[in-house]
Amino acid sequence: MISTLKTVGVAVGISLLLLGCTATSTKHQQALVSAEGISPSINNIKGHMSFLAHDLLEGRDTGSRGHEIASLYIQNEFEKYGLKPAGENGTFQQRVKFRKGLLDIESPTMVLTANDSEIELKFPDDFLTGPNLGNADVSLTAPVVFVGYGIVAPELNHDDYAGLDVEGKIVVALSGKPASFPSEVGSHLSSRTQKHAAAADRGAVAYFSIQTPAGEERRPYARSINFIRAPRMSWVDEEGVPGNGRKEIQATAFLSIDAAHSLFSGSDTSLDDVYAQLANNETPKGFDLDYKVSIEYKTNHEDITSPNVIGLLEGSDPELKNEYVVYTAHSDHLGISTSVEKDKINNGAMDNASGTSVLIETARMFSELSVAPKRSILFVAVTGEEKGLLGADYFVRNPTRPVESLIANVNLDMPLLTYEFADVIAFGASHSSMGEKVAAAVANADIKLTDDPWPQLNLFTRSDHYAFVKQGIPAVFLVTGIESRTPGIDGNEVLNKFLASNYHRPSDDMSQPFVWKAAQTFTQVNFEIGLTLGNDPERPTWNKDSFFGQTFGRK
Structure with a gap:
């Protein structure tokens, strides 16, 4: 118990230190302002990422001390924003038993x-x-x-x-x-x-x-x-x-x-x-x-455990609050590698401290609304993604709210935040009515929705949202697009360079050339999608010609 308390103290202390060190002058920002003057904070996003991708967390491997610290950090942020615990036994955590x-x-x-x-x-x-x-x-x-x-x-x-x-x-x-x-x-x-x-x-x-x-x-x-x-x-x-x-x-x-x-x-x-x-x-x-x-x-x-962290923003409508829009982002990464490289810590800054930080900041924005969306919002930081989408699969097959009440999933995994993008891609948007809803939402942030430019990579089946799809829940996997607002930058080249040089390597750390305005924009887009889904009179439905809707959709 004492060592656990020390761990929490170290985590919180480092968090405050990093947040202080990363403050930047607002005169260099052109803040995006949303409903009621609420806008994403670059300082918050940068601070979350700096902590989650720090060497002291040792790569956040599933079941590791570093991932436990990350989970406590996320839980504390949810508590700070007034979210209700939506895990097990009145807590923010859903403890998952794993066999390694x-x-x-x-x-x-x-x-x-x-x-x-x-x-x-x-x-x-x-x-x-x-x-x-x-x-x-x-x-x-x-x-x-x-x-x-x-x-x-x-x-x-x-x-x-x-x-x-x-x-x-x-x-x-x-x-x-x-x-x-x-x-x-x-x-x-x-x-x-x-x-x-x-x-x-x-x-x-x-x-x-x-x-x-x-x-x-x-x-x-x-x-x-x-x-x-x-x-x-x-x-x-x-x-x-x-x-x-x-x-x-x-x-x-x-x-x-x-x-x-x-x-x-x-x-x-x-x-x-x-x-x-x-x-x-x-x-x-x-x-x-x-x-x-x-x-x-x-x-x-070897039997181990690791938590999903789940926070709830309760909806404002007496009926629709019993339906849930679910945001997910995986908080785990690869831990410490066995390579001969001098740097062995897989910090996972882009994968997926970035998506988790956007999830946390999106929760903060929702918590500051004077009136919550009609539907409830679940914010789920899942574990075990790198081990086979395990935490998301466990959550949706053992949900802390009735599975039939989970109406949509928006998944955040590895948005590339090193250039100012002009579009986003929502893998899976073509399979359900979420496509048109997401397109309308992102337009509110002066961003357009682009069709999947890499169908050969099969990305729709390769992240946590797919666990929801297999339980009949319409879902999209949201990432930054390939169209840049900066002349001379090709988003596709940026992606290929990251995959070749930094993906699943110790070099995926905070030394990368992050463009924090891009992080702010991506968070704004994410927030707008949740607002649209949370207030829409109709819950998303599968398109009639969708293989996934025909295979998994509820009759």
């Missing part, structure tokens, strides 16, 4: 057996496996079935399991998806979660993935070997069952192309035949392989 797994890298073995022949594959040269969060000890022998891409998509008239019996067997699937699949839809269907679910639903006991030539060119197998010591994490329920996997899938592996050739040897269709079909834009059909496979490996488990 580390592979015993001396343990993996794999043997292919057919008739009297036996092929032993070597880890990690021939195959890779990762921590198993359901079973600490894996020992499995089963026949093998090739299942194409391993995707079932009736809406696209695609079923890789048609005519195949995989009950009690290991399925082997190509990584990725058919080239003909739409970008966002294909990203969902080809995700680990969906592929494992399709296999488990049909009785498979293990899932092996093999590389395509195109996939090998983009991300060589050899590069993946660098991550064999990386941990894996999942939230677990009260019984200790991992919440984002399928327990039926007892083992997983990723085979090198050479090892996959061995597995296909003896079959009427070789792996080269399968690759030739891919080259001709054909979809390979599945078939039984000749081998049985035995696989064994061990995982060391």
